[in-house]
Amino acid sequence: MAANGAGKARSSGVLPTEFISRTTSRDMADVNGTSDDHQGESVYRVAGALTITRAATTQREIDALPDPLTIDLSEIDRMDTVGAWLVYRAVRDRGAKVVGASRDEVSLLHQVSEFDVPARVRPEESSSFTRVLTELGEWVADAGSTLLGLLGFFGATLIGFANLIRRPKRFRVNAVVQRFDVVGVRALGIIGLMSFLIGIVIAQQGSVQLEQFGAEVYTINLIGRITVRELGTLMTAIMVAGRSGSAFAAQLGTMKITEEIDAMRTIGVSPIEALVIPRMIAAVIMMPLLAFWAMLMALLGGGIFVWLSLEIPPLTYVQRLQEVTPITDLWIGLIKAPVFGFIIALAGCFQGMLVQGNSEEVGLRTTTAVVQSIFLVIVLDAVFAVFFSSIGWR
Amino acid sequence: MTTTTKNNEPIITVRGLRNTFGEQVIHENLDLDVRRGEILGVVGGSGTGKSVLMRSIIGLQTPDDGEIEVLGESMIGRSEDEAKNIRRRWGILFQNGALFSTLTVAENVEVPIREYFPYIRPPVIDEIASYKIAMSGLPANAGPKYPSELSGGMRKRAGLARALALDPELLFLDEPTAGLDPIGAAAFDELIASLQKRLDLTVFLITHDLDTLITICDRVAVLADRKVIAVDTIPNLLALDHPWIQEYFNGPRGRTAALSHKEGAAA
Structure with missing residues (x-):
């Protein structure tokens, strides 16, 4: 279903980007523990499957958290494009940081970001008088x-x-x-x-x-x-x-x-x-x-x-x-x-x-x-x- | 992710399938396995029941006899509620797109999402539909258009976007490149192959297009004499001594397709 290999490969040097960090959650925890700059930061940690099945819940949970937001993907074992889209959306709209993503998850995030073209759903409607x-x-x-x-x-x-x-x-x-x-x-x-x-x-x-x-x-x-x-x-x-x-x-x-x-x-x-x-x-x-x-x-x-x-x-x-x-x-x-x-x-x-x-x-x-x-x-x-x-x- | 290992675990199993239309026997004792993570091409002459096979697997046609299992669950004699759980996990592209003509392309893509996940907020659903449309290779301005305003190739892409709406594990494609020009057909092949890799799909692909078979299919199932006479990679099929298979792949068109593929691979 989701682009993901067997196991969570975490080799370094693949697709580095400004918004998706591939540090593990433990590194992140260390940072949190030592630095005062990260006070007030919220971390969204999700485990299991991040798929369309729980998209509504995930969306609500992400919306409820205050900025600045960090999304920790280290504990998920499956992600599909809808899950990736929700994460990408948080990154795009709120500048959230993503940590703990495996190589496949990173590439999936990149793929959905490629397809971010604003498309209208319904034809344009003019005012009722016209x-x-x-x-x-x-x-x-x-x-x-x-x-x-x-x-x-x-x-x-x-x-x-x-x-x-x-x-x-x-x-x-x-x-x-x-x-x-x-x-x-x-x-x-x-x-x-x-x-x-x-x-x-x-x-x-x-x-x-x-x-x-x-x-x-x-x-x-x-x-x-x-x-x-x-x-x-x-x-x-x-x-x-x-x-x-x-x-x-x-x-x-x-x-x-x-x-x-x-x-x-x-x-x-x-x-x-x-x-x-x-x-x-x-x-x-x-x-x-x-x-x-x-x-x-x-x-x-x-x-x-x-x-x-x-x-x-x-x-x-x-x-x-x-x-x-x-x-x-x-x-x-x-x-x-x-x-x-x-x-x-x-x-x-x-x-x-x-x-x-x-x-x-x-x-x-x-x-x-x-x-x-x-x-x-x-x-x-x-x-x-x-x-x-x-x-x-x- | 445990499901992605490309083992030989079958995702579709068909055993002893029999289909008849009145006096005419379409399938008799037909067996077929589709493995997880592969692109399986289904070929056969006109009237050998390729589409009927697909319709039997997806439950649109009740077979006279036989067992069909999809994603580990039997498809025959299921209640409507049980069938819904399976339907959520597959996507189907019909031959002419089968888009709902009263809805725009984006609304078409949203239909399965709204049906199964009504709690996702509408703006998020709109965004999901937009990136699915972009992913299928349609321009962004195709979203608010009605199916009647699209060309045949665009309609197929829109149909594909709808088939992919729920991130399915299994994708059924009925002649996806029929009626497309060679450039469009090649682009569509590429699109399917790349989506299959990205989303780790299993694809059941009915086609007459030799280029499609040679370029993207992992294995090919040959329908003839009312059953699947062989399922294998194309080189292995060529080694078989069946007249129809030989004529199909070694005819002038088959040779040209194979040649151009080799040249493409060498370049």
């Missing part, structure tokens, strides 16, 4: 560059689409079909279940409120209009963002780190065409299908609740749905879906392509992709709501 300002500035710059980057990425995908239309042979059918499976088919179960439960919740909450006016039958209006017009698409978009948007970001981010994307570029394959466009097409095509599926399942859930709880038979339920839900509601839901799918794929792929450096970034970018896409989806949903009601699709 930090707040810096962070605000960084945030604004970040938001601006993200917006610009997203716009640029949008442009790059449009160019990619244009290239594909010009050379349709380059279109990667297999990749797209595979994405259909991952984004669409495999999401059927979870989205179906979620929508079914949401249908039940809407029916239940709605019926409790409407019962107070004796208008339980309007529960059907509520279910029909809200699921078809809003919730079917919106909930599906949120689910797809969490399921596929995050996967897009993580996949592309990992490929960026493992330099797969760089390899692609050098071979001459455009990553936009090979990776981004199949994912976008999959999201754009799958979103309306999934949204439609979600609407059906929500209507089913609501219908079952209405049947069991309000005793409205299924046939009446379907008939009433047809009467109260205008077909424009379905168009609204289905028009929004591909737009949301596009936004989700855009944010996911964009964040994935932004990854650089370490694997930690993949996690960060994935989170950002999901937050960004859900946020954009909800903002767009509000815009759509205003737009459709102003064109008279109420």
Whole structure:
């Protein structure tokens, strides 16, 4: 562990220095006994192992002793670099004298003294006011560059689409079909279940409120209009963002780190065409299908609740749905879906392509992709709501 | 200091080790002794289970069968508390440094110290971390940097500083010079050799680097055919008539490395 030979060699003439004396403790005791100059001097004598195991105690003991201090190492049998550092520290800061060190201990002391370079542990921190300002500035710059980057990425995908239309042979059918499976088919179960439960919740909450006016039958209006017009698409978009948007970001981010994307570029394959466009097409095509599926399942859930709880038979339920839900509601839901799918794929792929450096970034970018896409989806949903009601699709 | 005599007392003993991954048998009846105070190089072709051997010894991989003793204590079936006492006495450098990415280099070095010795005062811990960083050959301004801001070679040095944080008796190095340029690799070899002498370390070193093997290793263990087929000094290994060993050390690269080492020694 510590640099030390077998036994304590004490030959003279090795590495003499001003601060480390190699006289034995007996010599030191003689000096102490005869000279008045050393009155009031404290001697720290430590026996056994001077290692990291007792570093805290040693440090406390050394600190407690008054100056001038002499450290007697003649009785220790082991010293490691931490022990040597504590001794060296006392020598450096307080001008302590060291006696009784063996040759190896002296060389260890010299070695640690060689490495005495003041190094900071944490990056420098500025005052809190400037930090707040810096962070605000960084945030604004970040938001601006993200917006610009997203716009640029949008442009790059449009160019990619244009290239594909010009050379349709380059279109990667297999990749797209595979994405259909991952984004669409495999999401059927979870989205179906979620929508079914949401249908039940809407029916239940709605019926409790409407019962107070004796208008339980309007529960059907509520279910029909809200699921078809809003919730079917919106909930599906949120689910797809969490399921596929995050996967897009993580996949592309990992490929960026493992330099797969760089390899692609050098071979001459455009990553936009090979990776981004199949994912976008999959999201754009799958979103309306999934949204439609979600609407059906929500209507089913609501219908079952209405049947069991309000005793409205299924046939009446379907008939009433047809009467109260205008077909424009379905168009609204289905028009929004591909737009949301596009936004989700855009944010996911964009964040994935932004990854650089370490694997930690993949996690960060994935989170950002999901937050960004859900946020954009909800903002767009509000815009759509205003737009459709102003064109008279109420 | 009684422990420093370079006797043949083994610090790591592996007996009858068997490791499998599904159908694939990695180790079968593998025996190995590492003596106190030596630098043992471990070589073997790709996929012969060098890293798996190291992971078994340090307890990250539970072997299917066999006995492993480190510092005189069995590593298999130990409780977490008992294992802590052993973990305090070794340092491990993983292949890519395995630095904690959310901590600065200095904070990385401080992690083991704070974990095991929480009573040391923070300024002293900071100082200990600084000299460990300097000792590993990093510049002083590397302390407050994050691992992502470092080059591969610097990350390895930082990993070494963390491995040395507790002044271990035993150091495990997984391909320390892989991915370094020859100058950096030679400097790293020198650093390990000098630290080993200064701190009287026992080093378990996995490497593909023939220069490292020839320059700093006392003995070399050769992994092939699912076991350690030989452990000896390089001249003695060369006397063996095993095709892989002959090809490894007597291939063009092996000869060049040996030659340059001889020239270096003569100069």
